[in-house]
Amino acid sequence: MDLENRKRELVKEFSPLLLKTSKWSKIWMIALITIILIGLYAFILQFFKGHIVTGMRDNVVWGVYIINFIFFVCLSYSGAFIGGVLHFFKTPWKNSVARIVEIITVLSLIIGPIFILLCIGRLDRLHYLFIYPRIQSPITWDIIAIITDLIGCFIYLYLTFIPDFAILRDNSENMPKWRQKIYKYLAINYQDTKSQRERLHKITRTMSTMIIALAIVAYSVLAWIFSLTLQPGWNSSIFAPYFIIAGLYSGAAVIIIAMYLIRKYFKLDHYIRKIHFIGAGVVLLIMSLLYGYFTFSEYFSRWFSHKTHDINLLETLFTRYFWKFILANYIGILIPIAILFFKKLRSIKTITIAAVIAVLGLWLNRYLIVVPTLETPYLPIQDTREEFIHYSATWVEWSLSFAGIAAFILFFMLIMKLVPIIPMSGIIDQEREQKRKSKKRKK
Amino acid sequence: MKTKLFKFSVIAILIGLFVNTNSVAQDNKAKDFKMLYKFTTTKQADNSRLLEVSFIARHKKNRKNKIPIFDAEINFYNITEGENILLGTAKTNKKGLATLTLSENQSYFTDKDGYINLKAVFEKTAAIKLYEKSISVKDLMLDLNLEEIDSVKTVILKAYTLDSLNTKIPITDAEVIFSIGGMISNMPIEQATIEDGRYEFEFPTNIPGNIDGNLDVFVSVEDHEEFGNVIQKKTINWGNFNKKITKKENTLWSDAAPIWMYIVLTVLLVGVWANYAYTIFNLFKMKKEGKILEENIENQI
Numbered sequence: 001m002d003l004e005n006r007k008r009e010l011v012k013e014f015s016p017l018l019l020k021t022s023k024w025s026k027i028w029m030i031a032l033i034t035i036i037l038i039g040l041y042a043f044i045l046q047f048f049k050g051h052i053v054t055g056m057r058d059n060v061v062w063g064v065y066i067i068n069f070i071f072f073v074c075l076s077y078s079g080a081f082i083g084g085v086l087h088f089f090k091t092p093w094k095n096s097v098a099r100i101v102e103i104i105t106v107l108s109l110i111i112g113p114i115f116i117l118l119c120i121g122r123l124d125r126l127h128y129l130f131i132y133p134r135i136q137s138p139i140t141w142d143i144i145a146i147i148t149d150l151i152g153c154f155i156y157l158y159l160t161f162i163p164d165f166a167i168l169r170d171n172s173e174n175m176p177k178w179r180q181k182i183y184k185y186l187a188i189n190y191q192d193t194k195s196q197r198e199r200l201h202k203i204t205r206t207m208s209t210m211i212i213a214l215a216i217v218a219y220s221v222l223a224w225i226f227s228l229t230l231q232p233g234w235n236s237s238i239f240a241p242y243f244i245i246a247g248l249y250s251g252a253a254v255i256i257i258a259m260y261l262i263r264k265y266f267k268l269d270h271y272i273r274k275i276h277f278i279g280a281g282v283v284l285l286i287m288s289l290l291y292g293y294f295t296f297s298e299y300f301s302r303w304f305s306h307k308t309h310d311i312n313l314l315e316t317l318f319t320r321y322f323w324k325f326i327l328a329n330y331i332g333i334l335i336p337i338a339i340l341f342f343k344k345l346r347s348i349k350t351i352t353i354a355a356v357i358a359v360l361g362l363w364l365n366r367y368l369i370v371v372p373t374l375e376t377p378y379l380p381i382q383d384t385r386e387e388f389i390h391y392s393a394t395w396v397e398w399s400l401s402f403a404g405i406a407a408f409i410l411f412f413m414l415i416m417k418l419v420p421i422i423p424m425s426g427i428i429d430q431e432r433e434q435k436r437k438s439k440k441r442k443k
Numbered sequence: 444m445k446t447k448l449f450k451f452s453v454i455a456i457l458i459g460l461f462v463n464t465n466s467v468a469q470d471n472k473a474k475d476f477k478m479l480y481k482f483t484t485t486k487q488a489d490n491s492r493l494l495e496v497s498f499i500a501r502h503k504k505n506r507k508n509k510i511p512i513f514d515a516e517i518n519f520y521n522i523t524e525g526e527n528i529l530l531g532t533a534k535t536n537k538k539g540l541a542t543l544t545l546s547e548n549q550s551y552f553t554d555k556d557g558y559i560n561l562k563a564v565f566e567k568t569a570a571i572k573l574y575e576k577s578i579s580v581k582d583l584m585l586d587l588n589l590e591e592i593d594s595v596k597t598v599i600l601k602a603y604t605l606d607s608l609n610t611k612i613p614i615t616d617a618e619v620i621f622s623i624g625g626m627i628s629n630m631p632i633e634q635a636t637i638e639d640g641r642y643e644f645e646f647p648t649n650i651p652g653n654i655d656g657n658l659d660v661f662v663s664v665e666d667h668e669e670f671g672n673v674i675q676k677k678t679i680n681w682g683n684f685n686k687k688i689t690k691k692e693n694t695l696w697s698d699a700a701p702i703w704m705y706i707v708l709t710v711l712l713v714g715v716w717a718n719y720a721y722t723i724f725n726l727f728k729m730k731k732e733g734k735i736l737e738e739n740i741e742n743q744i
Binding site: 136200203206214 | 705722
């Protein structure tokens with residue numbers, strides 16, 4: 001009976017988050033929808049006029065879209081990885097961040113691949129990828145990996161939602177009928193019995209292991225799309241682990257930003273505390289050190305080997321892309337390290353600032369991986385028009401990029417309207433565990 | 444006239460600059476150059492006749508410094524006893540070559556010995572003097588036959604000229620070269636001297652030909668003082684090209700991927716999707732369990 005009361009209390013506590021929409025939230029949502037609509041207009045323009053409305057040309061065939069694709073997909077994989085690790089190792093503070101991580105994972109895996117579709121000049125031939133796949137092609141591996149990972153992440157996310165759906169189903173008397181129906185349907189008759197709980201824990205644990213393995217495989221495949229070509233700047237044996245580290249770096253940073261925003265705007269200081277930021281900050285510090293090491297190793301070996309095309313690329317990076325290079329690979333790595341390394345500097349705000357710098361630096365790093373390489377091809381450029389040699393994104397590409405980010409935030413807000421961002425079942429599990437431990441001590 | 448002089452000099456110097464950068468420091472005056480003016484004729488495989496003039500200026504001191512004369516007008520004549528009959532006009536290209544192709548039906552005046560007398564004339568300009576060259580050739584007929592005699596692939600060549608009554612007069616003491624057409628140049632297969640207007644030999648059996656087994660057999664007379672250049676060609680399916688039957692291996696670049704790739708991918712995918720299926724199966728079991736529990740509670744009530 002105590003348990004039922006506690007569940008009721010928790011539903012009562014989180015109900016405002018689910019049912020009430022503040023004035024600012026509404027303004028936010030309208031702003032996000034506006035950005036998405038502008039993006040939609042840009043997409044229609046691109047669909048009917050073709051890639052001429054973008055900055056992509058014969059040489060630079062991949063632009064901001066592919067960078068967004070890598071960024072979002074890496075974010076998703078890192079989310080899956082971190083989520084899996086949190087669950088698998090039963091991390092004590094996982095309850096406050098687990099759902100944020102899981103939602104980030106699924107949403108970024110939905111948004112990311114949309115950008116790859118925008119890259120394709122002949123979308124009408126998209127189905128050829130499925131009709132005539134070449135198993136030897138990393139593109140085919142990537143399609144398989146993304147689809148498999150997306151389904152896996154959906155299942156995993158759903159598994160973690162089931163106990164909360166059940167709690168909401170049992171305590172939703174005051175909620176609208178449609179919500180009650182949704183919760184009833186999604187709770188799949190979960191009654192929190194011992195056998196059901198054990199079964200759910202077992203399959204969630206297996207899925208969390210699978211998700212970690214899948215994230216590593218899918219990450220590597222994404223990196224191989226680049227590194228299995230002979231292009232200068234891409235053909236590297238450490239690209240796969242480098243991508244994994246970079247993804248974890250961006251993943252940890254985005255989680256920190258999300259934690260900060262949710263804590264601030266949904267008044268969840270009680271659940272998302274400084275200790276969570278410190279923990280995530282330490283993870284970000286480790287990742288930034290590893291990421292810095294890999295970045296240095298990557299560029300150092302290219303510089304030292306002194307191959308003509310690599311040197312041409314490095315020259316481009318240190319001339320035309322000088323400031324971007326400095327921002328991506330110096331400021332984007334060293335500033336977060338400096339902030340996170342010293343205990344005294346670690347506060348919720350500074351950790352969040354470090355995370356923001358890390359995310360921007362990493363996005364720029366992806367830009368520097370893709371664009372300068374395509375601007376320095378092996379074959380001489382035939383047409384020497386400026387836009388054929390150098391790439392600069394147009395408003396169409398930017399508006400679609402921002403539409404992607406807006407869609408990500410909007411969907412995040414909508415999911416938060418469906419289930420509490422702090423898993424209620426997790427809180428109950430924790431309390432149950434504490435009770436069990438105290439009983440043991442008494443005995 | 445002045446315009447022509449200017450045109451030739453400037454163009455020649457300009458081309459010279461591109462052809463040989465060493466010539467920049469040299470004095471490129473016309474008097475420092477010796478003109479190499481060559482005239483040749485070739486009776487081609489389709490019985491048309493090619494008249495070609497090569498017009499190149501060579502520096503007197505630096506013999507490597509050669510400048511092709513560009514845009515020079517060359518008049519080609521058929522010389523008869525009474526007059527020169529203009530056959531056509533051609534201008535030299537950037538390589539200093541002027542060519543004129545006369546069709547198979549072109550009729551020529553011959554002298555009493557049966558020679559066709561041809562002349563190529565470059566008219567004098569203020570910078571370059573008149574150049575002309577004449578050549579006399581007999582109209583040589585090369586009858587190339589490719590036959591299988593007693594299952595032996597045989598090449599038979601009959602070479603003759605025609606007199607005024609169209610009587611065939613077999614030629615003697617002429618060197619001929621038999622070759623097979625190739626992508627870059629012809630491959631000689633036989634070199635012989637014709638003594639009585641006929642030559643035959645067994646065709647080699649180890650020549651592949653193109654993808655269909657076809658090959659072009661050429662016979663040519665080169666720089667002959669009496670006949671000039673004469674070429675004849677026949678195409679025949681005598682090649683022994685066989686598509687190399689190779690077992691298609693599973694490689695990265697073949698249609699089918701390496702076997703290990705299929706195995707690894709299948710194991711991975713089956714492993715992952717089986718786990719998904721197992722998870723979904725457990726979810727259904729959980730649902731069923733919950734339903735039974737619900738029904739029990741309802742019955743108790």
